[in-house]
Amino acid sequence: KTTLLRIIAGLETADSGSILFSGEDTTDVHVRERQVGFVFQHYALFRHMTVFENVAFGLRIKPRGQRPSDAQIKAKVLDLLKLVQLDWLADRYPSQLSGGQRQRIALARALAVEPKVLLLDEPFGALDAKVRKELRRWLRRLHDELHVTSIFVTHDQEEALEVADRVVLMNAGRIEQVGSPQDVWDHPASPFVYGFLGDVNLFHGRAHQGEVEVQGVRIASAEADTAEDAKALAYVRPHDFDITRFVPGSGHAQGIVATIGRAIVVGPIARMELEPVEPNPDNPGSGNIIEAQISAQQYRELGLSEGDTVVASPRKARVFVEQGLGI
Structure with missing residues (x-):
């Protein structure tokens, strides 16, 4: 599943097949041009940067012709920090944050570049059960507000059924079933699907x-x-x-x-x-x-x-x- 996300992002190359964004073939498009946001399981924040600078990073490294002004970057970052409800932590460093706060900041950083697709690779996997539940509810509300196409990898069936509009179940690199959470629960297509879902x-x-x-x-x-x-x-x-x-x-x-x-x-x-x-x-x-x-x-x-x-x-x-x- 992680390999598939990396192929979609352009970090790895597929042996065969195509990657389509809104019907457009992006298989050979460079990773910088794909407009993809990526959130990893283990935060991947820059330790030496403040929360503000972490979120601003993707905007500051844009080519000169596409780079926003400092004032625009500041406004954008503060808006995103308010969106993830952590604007009061702008001057803190990652080491001063809880696990749940770090993942919210990682998500804000991924959203800063206005991605066409948001990829989340087990973003809550390292967190305890209570925090995971709170964050997935929050993520679902955030998704409904932003309407960014998101692909969320998880091994937690409850998490998948609660967060997703559409579920894809993979087993040993093969897709077993695609459907709504209710459909895959009520009508499992294979023994693997039935055994996996609860x-x-x-x-x-x-x-x-x-x-x-x-x-x-x-x-x-x-x-x-x-x-x-x-x-x-x-x-x-x-x-x-x-x-x-x-x-x-x-x-x-x-x-x-x-x-x-x-x-x-x-x-x-x-x-x-x-x-x-x-x-x-x-x-x-x-x-x-x-x-x-x-x-x-x-x-x-x-x-x-x-x-x-x-x-x-x-x-x-x-x-x-x-x-x-x-x-």
Whole structure:
């Protein structure tokens, strides 16, 4: 992903293919002429320069004919510092700033040259979780205000789904899926996409004429409509299980009987690690731990605790049949 950003910026050359900005081929355009802003993970601010001088740097090194006057540079920099809400730090040095403040300054510096495209390579990767969340909300608001086309690289799926209008998922240098956050969440195009976007349970089973069978449970699946006793992968998210107490002799044809190995109840959510009583014959040696999630209220109403036996019934599953997957 970083290599792709560097190719777009002109810092590296692609072996094949083209780079288009608004339909215009810029593959052979020099990096200085591409009008690209770049924000790196590790700040990349000049330590010996003040915040003001860091932001002004890109303007001062422009060719003489394009360089703004000192007064114009001062006005531009102060406007940008106000935009990132750090105008009061103009005379500080990078070493005097927090990590979040440094990244805001790095972003202001990238915006100073009025880029056509803003490239952000895991800009919040070195920050703690709380600061990351605050900054991505701030970045989304800033983007809506400036309307600069931005490409944001991240390994954090929550970050991608929260910030982006359009998500591109890459795996080992190949694009697996492109779509809106809602589309890729609701309709993952491959096992990789499903497994990457949040917690998920993977079951190996058999697909046959519109159903997939995993651990003795049959689930209707449109993806299995044309399957004839084929191997399949079935993905079930933790919140897509119905959990009930196991009652001996009551029958449990539509659920997996399991014991609660571990339960974590925090706030409104109860997360459970379930250990099936009967291991999956299609997936031996896999650990067979099922992650399930219900409301804390339901957990208490059922009177559950670690060691109890329950029935986990999948409401839905995303199924990938053997053809073309190399299962």
